Amino acid sequence: xxxxxxxxxxxxxxxAFVYLASRLGIFVLASTIPINLLIxxxxxxxxxxxxxxxxTIGNATFIGIYFATDILTELKRKELAKTxxxxxxxxxxxxxxxxxxxxxxxxxxNSESVSKALDVAFSSSNRIVIAxxxxxxxxxxxxxxxxxxxxxxxxxxxxSNALAAYSAYLVDxxxxxxxxxxxxxxxxxxxxxLLTGIVIKTFCASLExxxxxxxxxxxxxxRIKE
Numbered sequence: 001x002x003x004x005x006x007x008x009x010x011x012x013x014x015x016a017f018v019y020l021a022s023r024l025g026i027f028v029l030a031s032t033i034p035i036n037l038l039i040x041x042x043x044x045x046x047x048x049x050x051x052x053x054x055x056t057i058g059n060a061t062f063i064g065i066y067f068a069t070d071i072l073t074e075l076k077r078k079e080l081a082k083t084x085x086x087x088x089x090x091x092x093x094x095x096x097x098x099x100x101x102x103x104x105x106x107x108x109x110n111s112e113s114v115s116k117a118l119d120v121a122f123s124s125s126n127r128i129v130i131a132x133x134x135x136x137x138x139x140x141x142x143x144x145x146x147x148x149x150x151x152x153x154x155x156x157x158x159x160s161n162a163l164a165a166y167s168a169y170l171v172d173x174x175x176x177x178x179x180x181x182x183x184x185x186x187x188x189x190x191x192x193x194l195l196t197g198i199v200i201k202t203f204c205a206s207l208e209x210x211x212x213x214x215x216x217x218x219x220x221x222x223r224i225k226e
Contacts, residue, residue, distance in 0.1 A: 003048045003049055003050055004050055004051060006048075007048065007050050007055075007057065007060050008060075008207075010057070010060035010061060011060045011061075011063060011204065011207055014036065014060065014061045014063060014064040015063065015064060015067055015207075015208065015211050017032065017064065018032045018036075018064045018067050018068050018071075019211075019215060021068075022068075022071060026072070026075070026077060026080065027080075029068055029071060029072065030068070030072060030077075030080050030081070030083070030084040031084070032064060032068045033065050033068050033069065033081075033084040033085060033087070033088050034084065034087045034088035034090075034091040036061050036062065036064040036065045036068070036088075037062075037065060037088040037089075037091060037092060037136060038088075038091055038092065038095060039058075039061050040058040040061045040062045040065075041058065041092060041095065041132055042095075043056075043057050043058050043061070044056045044057070044058030044132070046058075050200060053196040053199055053200055054192070054193075054196055055196060055197060055200040056197075059197070059200055059201060059204055060204070062172075062204075063204045063205070063207065063208045065088070065136075065140060066140075066143050066164070066165050066168060066169075066205075066208055067208050067211065067212060068081075068084070069081040069084070069085065069140060069143055069144055069147075070143070070147050070161050070164065070165075070212055071212070071215070072084070073144060073147050073148050073151070074147075074151070074157070074216065078144065078148055081144055082141075082144060085137070085140045085141065085144070088136065088140075089133060089136065089137055092129075092132070092133050092136070093133070096129050127179065127180055127184075128180050130179060131175070131176045131177075131178075131179035131180035132176060132180075134175055134176075134179060135171075135172045135173075135175040135176035135179070136172070138171055138172075138175055139168040139169070139171045139172035139175065140168065142164075142167055142168045142171050143164045143165065143167070143168035144164075146160075146163060146164040146167055146168070147160050147161060147164035150163060150164065157212075157213060157216055158209060158212070158213040161208075161209045161212045161213070162205065162206070162209040165205035165208055165209055166202060166205050168205075169198070169201035169202065169204070169205050170198060170201075172201070173194060173197045173198050173201055174194065176197075177190065177193050177194045177197060178194075181193055
């Protein structure tokens with residue numbers, strides 16, 4: 001199975017997960033924001049080639065965060081969306097602290113293989129963790145602010161969602177790559193990471209916008225319990 005099929009299968013599964021969560025209730029929908037953030041950070045260490053562009057596989061699940069926040073904002077639950085974004089940041093901090101403690105703990109001899117796997121899973125550098133947290137917090141708030149502002153100015157649903165998602169992804173990529181790699185990589189590598197990420201994330205934002213429009217254009221698709 002090709003990387004392209006795998007990547008976009010993850011995108012489809014993640015968007016479906018957020019949508020199904022919305023059918024279970026508004027607070028279940030909100031919970032998908034920190035869930036998606038933790039999943040994204042856990043798998044982001046794996047780099048793959050998609051259409052000959054190098055990207056982290058975590059971009060496939062990050063899309064669900066904006067999908068959930070925009071649904072909440074459209075349903076006049078912007079404050080709940082903000083709270084969920086902050087909860088995601090808190091969950092990321094908890095994951096980082098627990099990861100450090102797990103790495104320090106001494107394992108028993110017959111569990112060394114599992115211990116090594118966990119050490120690898122929690123081995124992100126401080127710079128990467130900080131970059132991820134800052135980029136997530138800023139870009140998520142940019143997405144929330146732009147979407148609510150555009151909708152309050154009577155912009156169409158799909159235009160508001162698309163512009164907010166494109167802008168947030170751009171901010172996320174610039175902030176993350178800037179903090180994580182500027183100065184530690186050559187300028188050519190830095191620019192490649194920056195530009196390829198923008199291309200992939202723009203495509204992901206388009207998929208999210210199309211799904212968002214579909215959900216709200218067919219009223220029977222969106223029946224969210226309070």
